Amino acid sequence: xxxIKPGTHFDFVGKIKIAVGISAVLIIVSIxxxxxxxxxxxxxxxxxxxxxxxxxxxxxxxxAIRKAFAGISVEDAIIQEIGENEVIVRTNQSMTKELQAKxxxxxxxxxGAGQFEIRRIEFVGPKVGKDLTNKAILAIIFSWxxxxxxxxxxxxxxxxxxxxxxxxxxxxxxxxxxSLLNKEFTLTIVAALLTIIGYSINxxxxxxxxxxxxxxxxxxxxxxxxxxASINETLSRTILTSFTVFLVLLALFFLxxxxxxxxxxxxxxxxxxxxxxxxxxxxxxxxxxxxVHISKxxxxx
Amino acid sequence: MFKSLKVRxxxxxxxxxxALYFLLPTLVTQIPSPWNTYFPKDKxxxxxxxxxxxxxxxxxxxxxALESMMQRTANDLKESLMEGKIRFRNVEKAPGATxxxxxxxxxxxxxxxxxxxxxFSDLEIASSSPRDGGQIINLKIKDKRAAxxxxxxxxxxxxxxxxxxxxxxxxxxxxxxxxxxxxMVQLPGxxxxxxxxxxxxxxxxxxxxxxxxxxxxxxxxxxxxxxGSIIAYGxxxxxxxxxxxxAPYLLKNKTLLTGASLETAKVQISDxxxxxxxxxxxxxxxxxxxxxxxxxxxxxxxxxxxxxxVHSAPVIxxxxxGGQAQITGNFTMEExxxxxxxxxxxALPAPxxxxxxxxxxxxxxxxxxxxxxxxxxxxxxxxxxxxFIYYRLSGLVADSVLILNVVVLLGILAGFKATLTLPGIAxxxxxxGMAVDAxxxxxxxxxxxxxxxxxxxxxxxxxxxxxxxxxxDSNVTTLIAALFLxxxxxxxxxxxxxxxxxxxxxxxxxxxxxxxxxxxxFVWNRNIQKISI
Numbered sequence: 001x002x003x004i005k006p007g008t009h010f011d012f013v014g015k016i017k018i019a020v021g022i023s024a025v026l027i028i029v030s031i032x033x034x035x036x037x038x039x040x041x042x043x044x045x046x047x048x049x050x051x052x053x054x055x056x057x058x059x060x061x062x063x064a065i066r067k068a069f070a071g072i073s074v075e076d077a078i079i080q081e082i083g084e085n086e087v088i089v090r091t092n093q094s095m096t097k098e099l100q101a102k103x104x105x106x107x108x109x110x111x112g113a114g115q116f117e118i119r120r121i122e123f124v125g126p127k128v129g130k131d132l133t134n135k136a137i138l139a140i141i142f143s144w145x146x147x148x149x150x151x152x153x154x155x156x157x158x159x160x161x162x163x164x165x166x167x168x169x170x171x172x173x174x175x176x177x178x179s180l181l182n183k184e185f186t187l188t189i190v191a192a193l194l195t196i197i198g199y200s201i202n203x204x205x206x207x208x209x210x211x212x213x214x215x216x217x218x219x220x221x222x223x224x225x226x227x228x229a230s231i232n233e234t235l236s237r238t239i240l241t242s243f244t245v246f247l248v249l250l251a252l253f254f255l256x257x258x259x260x261x262x263x264x265x266x267x268x269x270x271x272x273x274x275x276x277x278x279x280x281x282x283x284x285x286x287x288x289x290x291x292v293h294i295s296k297x298x299x300x301x
Numbered sequence: 302m303f304k305s306l307k308v309r310x311x312x313x314x315x316x317x318x319x320a321l322y323f324l325l326p327t328l329v330t331q332i333p334s335p336w337n338t339y340f341p342k343d344k345x346x347x348x349x350x351x352x353x354x355x356x357x358x359x360x361x362x363x364x365x366a367l368e369s370m371m372q373r374t375a376n377d378l379k380e381s382l383m384e385g386k387i388r389f390r391n392v393e394k395a396p397g398a399t400x401x402x403x404x405x406x407x408x409x410x411x412x413x414x415x416x417x418x419x420x421f422s423d424l425e426i427a428s429s430s431p432r433d434g435g436q437i438i439n440l441k442i443k444d445k446r447a448a449x450x451x452x453x454x455x456x457x458x459x460x461x462x463x464x465x466x467x468x469x470x471x472x473x474x475x476x477x478x479x480x481x482x483x484x485m486v487q488l489p490g491x492x493x494x495x496x497x498x499x500x501x502x503x504x505x506x507x508x509x510x511x512x513x514x515x516x517x518x519x520x521x522x523x524x525x526x527x528x529g530s531i532i533a534y535g536x537x538x539x540x541x542x543x544x545x546x547x548a549p550y551l552l553k554n555k556t557l558l559t560g561a562s563l564e565t566a567k568v569q570i571s572d573x574x575x576x577x578x579x580x581x582x583x584x585x586x587x588x589x590x591x592x593x594x595x596x597x598x599x600x601x602x603x604x605x606x607x608x609x610x611v612h613s614a615p616v617i618x619x620x621x622x623g624g625q626a627q628i629t630g631n632f633t634m635e636e637x638x639x640x641x642x643x644x645x646x647x648a649l650p651a652p653x654x655x656x657x658x659x660x661x662x663x664x665x666x667x668x669x670x671x672x673x674x675x676x677x678x679x680x681x682x683x684x685x686x687x688x689f690i691y692y693r694l695s696g697l698v699a700d701s702v703l704i705l706n707v708v709v710l711l712g713i714l715a716g717f718k719a720t721l722t723l724p725g726i727a728x729x730x731x732x733x734g735m736a737v738d739a740x741x742x743x744x745x746x747x748x749x750x751x752x753x754x755x756x757x758x759x760x761x762x763x764x765x766x767x768x769x770x771x772x773x774d775s776n777v778t779t780l781i782a783a784l785f786l787x788x789x790x791x792x793x794x795x796x797x798x799x800x801x802x803x804x805x806x807x808x809x810x811x812x813x814x815x816x817x818x819x820x821x822x823f824v825w826n827r828n829i830q831k832i833s834i
Binding site: 001006053055095097100117118119120121122123124125127128132135136138139142143146147150151154187188190191194195197198199201202205206209213233234236237240241243244245246247248249250251252254255256257259260263264267 | 350358360494495498499654655656657658659660661662664665668669672673675676677679680681683684687688690691692693723724726727730731733734735737738741742745748749752767770771774775776777778779780781782783784785786788789790791793794797798801
C-alpha cells in the first residue's frame with residue numbers, strides 16, 4: 001500500500017512565499033490570541049493556587065458546587081467538569097488545614113456526608129510557581145539551542161538555523177492553539193512542548209539527510225532543485241512517521257483521562273504543525289540562508 | 302557487526318529474558334514458593350499519581366534558626382561580659398541576626414574582642430561607632446559560619462523529618478533536600494494526609510518555663526509586660542465544656558529545659574479520666590537539671606510550652622528526681638500519639654512552610670492506571686494494524702518487535718527501579734508510535750532500492766545501512782529534548798522523560814537490530830526472491 005506514489009514533483013521551494021504567508025498568519029493569530037486572552041492561562045504549577053478534584057456519588061450541578069465554595073469565602077472557584085459526576089475546582093487561595101476542613105464541611109453540607117470523595121488536592125505556592133516558570137522557559141530555550149548545536153554539528157550551521165526556525169515556529173503555533181482554546185498551561189504542557197521540539201525535528205532531519213546525500217551525488221546541481229527533489233523523495237516517510245505517532249496520540253487523547261487529555265492535544269497540534277514545517281519551512285529556509293551565507297562570505301574576502 | 306545469525310539471535314533472546322526476569326514480579330502477583338528466591342521482589346515502582354500519596358515541598362526557614370541562635374548567644378554574651386567585668390548596656394538581639402550593644406568604657410572594645418576571640422569565635426564586629434566615651438557595637442555572625450549553620454539546619458531538618466516519618470510508619474518514604482533550603486517529602490499510600498502534614502510540619506519545640514507569679518498578669522495584659530517575662534497562651538483547661546478558649550499566662554522568658562534533653566516520650570492513659578497523655582523521660586543530664594529545677598522552685602508553677610503554646614502549668618509539689626514528667630491537655634488518642642512521635646524524633650531546628658502539596662487519592666490512581674493501560678492497548682493495536690496494512694508481512698515484523706520493545710522498556714524500568722507515572726505511561730504510548738518510525742524509514746528505503754531494480758538482499762542491505770544514520774540523528778534529537786525535560790521536570794513529568802528516553806534507545810535496538818535478524822533469516826535461509834513490503 002502506498003499513500004503517496006513515488007515520483008512526485010511538487011515544487012515546495014517555489015511555494016515558500018505562500019508557506020511563509022500561511023505561517024506568518026498562524027503566528028500572528030497565535031500571538032494575538034495570547035495577548036487578547038491577557039497572557040497564557042497558566043495552571044497552578046505556574047500561577048500558584050489550589051486544585052481540588054472531587055467525585056460525587058450522584059449528579060452535582062456546578063452551580064451548587066460554586067455556591068458551596070462561595071459559602072466558605074472561596075469566591076474565585078473555577079469549576080470544570082471532567083467526566084461522570086466529577087469536577088476539578090480551582091482557586092487562587094492557598095490550601096491550608098482550615099481551608100480543607102471548610103471545603104469538606106461545605107461539600108458535606110451541600111451534598112451530604114459520604115456523597116463525595118476528594119480524590120486529589122494540589123497546592124502550589126507562588127514562590128514555587130515563579131521558579132517553575134523560569135525553569136520552563138529556560139528548558140525550552142536550551143532545548144532549541146541544543147537542537148541548533150546538534151544539527152549544526154551533524155550537518156552544517158545553516159541547516160541548524162533552518163531547523164531551529166521551524167522549531168520556534170512549531171512551538172509558537174502550538175502555544176497559540178492552546179491559547180485559542182483557552183487550555184490551561186501546565187507542567188505537562190511544557191513536557192509536550194519539549195517533546196514536540198525533540199520530535200518534530202525528526203522529519204526535518206530525514207529531509208536534511210536526503211539533501212546531503214543528493215548533493216554528494218551531483219555537486220553541480222542547483223541547491224533549490226536538490227531540496228525540492230529531496231523533499232519529494234522523502235515525502236512518503238515524512239507523512240508516515242508522523243501518522244503513526246498521530247495514531248497513538250489519538251488513543252491518548254480519547255482514552256488517557258483528563259490529566260493526559262490536554263497533553264495529547266498539544267502533541268497532536270505539534271505533530272501536525274511539525275510535519276508541515278519540516279516540508280514547507282525548514283528546508284526552504286536552508287536555501288535562503290545559503291544565499292545570505294555565500295554573499296556575506298564573498299564580501300569578507 | 303555481528304554477521305552470525307545465531308549470535309544475533311542469542312543477544313536478542315538474552316535481552317528479552319533479562320527484561321522478563323525483572324518484569325516477572327510485576328506481571329505475576331505471587332511467584333510460587335521454590336522459585337520466588339530466584340526472582341527480584343520489586344514490582345515496577347509506581348509514582349504517587351498512580352498509587353496515591355502525598356508530595357510536599359517544604360521550605361526551611363533557616364534564617365529563623367539563625368535568629369534564635371543569636372538570641373541565645375546574646376544571653377550567653379551578657380553573662381560572659383559580666384564575668385569579664387566589662388561594663389555594658391543594652392545587649393540585645395537586633396533584626397537580621399545581629400546583636401547590638403553599648404560599651405560604656407573607652408577600653409571596653411579590646412576586652413570585648415578578647416572575649417569574642419576566646420569564647421565566641423563565630424562572631425565578629427560588624428560596625429562600631431563612638432558614643433559618650435564608650436561605643437555602640439554591632440556584632441554579626443561570620444558569613445562562612447552562617448552558611449555552614451544554614452546547611453546544618455537543613456540537614457538536621459531532613460534527619461528529623463525522616464525520623465518522624467519512620468516512626469509514623471510509611472512504606473518507602475522519600476525525603477530529600479532540594480536546592481538551597483527546600484526539602485521534598487514523598488509519602489506513598491498515605492491515608493490521612495492532614496495528619497501526616499501536621500506531623501511533619503510541627504516544629505515541636507518543647508520548653509519548660511517558670512510562671513511569673515511575682516508580677517500581675519492583668520497588668521501585663523494591659524501592655525506593661527515586666528522585663529524578662531513574656532505572655533503566652535494556652536488551651537483553657539476546661540473539663541466540662543469541650544470549648545478550647547485561649548488562656549493567657551505570664552511566663553519568665555528564660556527557658557529552663559528543652560525537648561533536647563528528652564530520652565523518650567510515650568502515650569499513656571491516665572487512670573482517673575481514661576484520657577491519653579504523653580509521658581516523657583529525660584536523659585541523664587536532663588533528669589539532673591529537672592531535679593535541680595524542681596528542687597529550687599517548689600510551690601511555683603512550671604509551664605510546659607510546645608511551639609509557644611502553653612500545654613499545662615502545674616504547681617511543683619515537691620522535688621522530682623528520676624526524670625519523669627507528663628504532658629496533659631485534652632488530647633485525642635491520635636494527637637497524643639503524634640505528639641509522642643514528634644517529641645521522640647526531636648524538634649525541627651527551624652520552622653518549615655509548605656510551598657507545594659500534591660495529594661492523590663488511591664481511587665484516582667487506579668482510575669489513571671486503567672485509563673493508561675487502555676490508551677496503551679488501543680494505541681498499540683492501531684499502530685499494529687496500520688503497519689500490517691501498509692507493509693504487509695514486513696509490517697508484521699515491525700509489529701512483533703514492538704512487543705519486544707515494550708517488554709524491554711518495562712523490564713528496564715523495573716530493573717533500575719525507575720518510577721512509572723501517568724505521564725510516563727503516556728511516554729510509553731508515544732514510544733509505540735515513534736518506535737515504528739525507524740521501521741518506516743527502513744522500509745521506505747528498501748522499497749526505493751527495489752524500485753531501482755535491486756534484488757531483495759541488496760535492497761535490504763542498502764535500506765538498513767542508508768537509513769541508520771537518519772534514524773540515529775532523529776532519535777538523538779528526541780533524546781536531547783528528553784534530557785532537558787528530565788532536568789526541568791518534577792515527579793510525574795520526569796517519569797515521562799524517563800520512559801520516553803528508555804523507549805527511544807530500546808527502539809533503536811529492536812527496530813534496527815532485531816528486525817534485521819528476521820529479514821536476514823528469510824532472505825538467507827529461504828532464498829526469497831520477493832519481499833512482502
